[in-house]
Amino acid sequence: MGAERDEGPIATVLLVDDEENILSSVRRVLRNERYRLIAATSGAMALELLEQHEVDLIVSDARMPGMDGATLLAQVQQRWPECLRILLTGYADITTTIKAINEGQIYRYISKPWDDDELRLIIRQALAFQYSERERQRLEQLTRAQNAHLQELNETLERRVSARTAELEETASMLDVAYAELRRSYVTATEVFANLVNQRFSKDRQTNAQVVALVKGYAEHYQLDERTSNNLAMAAALYNIGKLTWDDQLLARPSDLLFKEERTRYRKYPELGENLLMALEPVQDAGRLIRHHQERWDGHGFPDRLEGEAIPFGSRLLRLCVDFIELQRGMFLERRLNRDEALLLMKKYEGRLYDPKLCERFIELCTTLAPDLALADASITALDTRRLSAGMILARNLHATNGMLLLNEGKQLTLPLISKLIAFEASEGGSYTVFVRKPESDKTLQSYGAP
Known part of the structure; x- marks a missing residue:
């Protein structure tokens, strides 16, 4: 897809369906996206458009007269393998879907009726994956070119060793960067996808x-x-x-x-x-x-x-x-x-x-x-109620077993308060863990009377 600009389409998407109303519906879903949309009403027409235009992604209906979607996408895979392929299919089209997966090696299939948001998200993910794949291929080409250059240098190493030492070191460094970037490319792509996923959640x-x-x-x-x-x-x-x-x-x-x-x-x-x-x-x-x-x-x-x-x-x-x-x-x-x-x-x-x-x-x-x-706090420790001592400061809100708030964070414990807490704990038949803050001085919790 190349680098994005403020204006202009970022990808060309071909829509194929023999029903004009379906094509109109898909155009409506994608009208606010930065895609160049072209459409065909048959498999043969789609192949003609692919001959004329550089298409990044094709979305084809499964059932069409003449050439069905699976046959079309199989031809696209053979002739234009870099063009990503998505099949629109109904629940009854399982045979066509399997054929498209096996022969057309499709990126995804989407069931009719589709969810508009899901359709937009799948196309965005597909194009993001395509960009990552093209970047990987670019890095591989860069690596092959650098390896070829390195081989040329090795053939004349005896005559040029002194003059080329610095250049070889720089080339090796570039190779390391290229390999590292290649290894990280898919990890980076998933984090991009994760950002898209996050938009669905509060x-x-x-x-x-x-x-x-x-x-x-x-x-x-x-x-x-x-x-x-x-x-x-x-x-x-x-x-x-x-x-x-x-x-x-x-x-x-x-x-x-x-x-x-x-x-x-x-x-x-x-x-x-x-x-x-x-x-x-x-x-x-x-x-x-x-x-x-x-x-x-x-x-x-x-x-x-x-x-x-x-x-x-x-x-x-x-x-x-x-x-x-x-x-x-x-x-x-x-x-x-x-x-x-x-x-x-x-x-x-x-x-x-x-x-x-x-x-x-x-x-x-x-x-x-x-x-x-x-995000731990080293000044906080966890104690059971019988290890509490007067003067300790509560570092976390303390809740009863049923979720009721018993004591607020920041509360200073006293002997009567500790006694009531132990009695309430016994009445519930539970066991509380109380988070208290350590003293700011170098003294340990024993300075508060803890065992």
């Missing part, structure tokens, strides 16, 4: 950036290999892409409060996320991590009820990162948890929801090894 539900930061921080600290790190980053950027089809009410409701029908839709989003990425070969491994990131260590997760080590490592880590962020955003429970409460809850469920060893390393990373990654 600001407090835009969690991708925080989840990406967590997986990258874990990968860097524990020195995961580059392939694993890249797949994790792409999966973190797109883990909630399967939620794009949800309505606003479902998006806004905490998962713990979903009704039966809503819960059924909720349980399908990881699998749908993988399906949406299936056509993109570079992110297929990331799609597999997305599919299994809601599996449980005890085998009671979804969609495939995998258990223990059968769950991919990246999926187990992705779940920890997603849960940690979404617990603090109120996307699981009706009440938002603070950072420390979220970590304690995750600790409670290790061995059931989470890989116990991985959960322990994740919590250690968030609290001890890299506290800044989890």
Whole structure:
């Protein structure tokens, strides 16, 4: 597509359908996009237009008299392979769709009737992927040209070694940059897609950036290999892409409060996320991590009820990162948890929801090894009620088991208040964890009378 300018189309899109009203509907959906739209009412007419114009993307109906959509897209794949192909198909067109996938190697198929927003988003994603692919090819050509130049230099190395040493070093450096950029191109593309995905969610539900930061921080600290790190980053950027089809009410409701029908839709989003990425070969491994990131260590997760080590490592880590962020955003429970409460809850469920060893390393990373990654406060510690002492300052709001606020953050504890808290805890039959702030001096908590 090239660099975007303030004016003019950024891509040429060919629409093919034998019904003028369908073509008009698609034009209406795309009228505000910066595309040059051309249309054909038959497969033969479409091939003529492709001979005359440089087309970036073709959207074809499946059922047309004469040449159907699958046959047309198969010819396009053979003659213009760089032109991305999308098939519009009805639910009854499964044979045509399979033929288009196998022979036309289509980018996506879209069921009729389509959702306007989804159609616009799919076309934007397709063109963004095409731009990334063209950039990759450009970098490969650059690398081949530089390698050819390097070979020429090597043939006359004995005569030119002194004069060419600096030039060889510069060339090698350029090659390293080119290779590094090539490796990062797909990771960068997924982060662009993630920005598009975020537009569907309210600001407090835009969690991708925080989840990406967590997986990258874990990968860097524990020195995961580059392939694993890249797949994790792409999966973190797109883990909630399967939620794009949800309505606003479902998006806004905490998962713990979903009704039966809503819960059924909720349980399908990881699998749908993988399906949406299936056509993109570079992110297929990331799609597999997305599919299994809601599996449980005890085998009671979804969609495939995998258990223990059968769950991919990246999926187990992705779940920890997603849960940690979404617990603090109120996307699981009706009440938002603070950072420390979220970590304690995750600790409670290790061995059931989470890989116990991985959960322990994740919590250690968030609290001890890299506290800044989890926005930790080193001056805060967690104590049970019987270890509290007069003079301590409450560092987090304290809630009862039913969610009722008991004590506000900043409250200074007294002996009568601690006694009442212990008595109330006993009456509920629960156990409270209280977050208190350490003293600013060099004294330990024992200066407050803690054991």
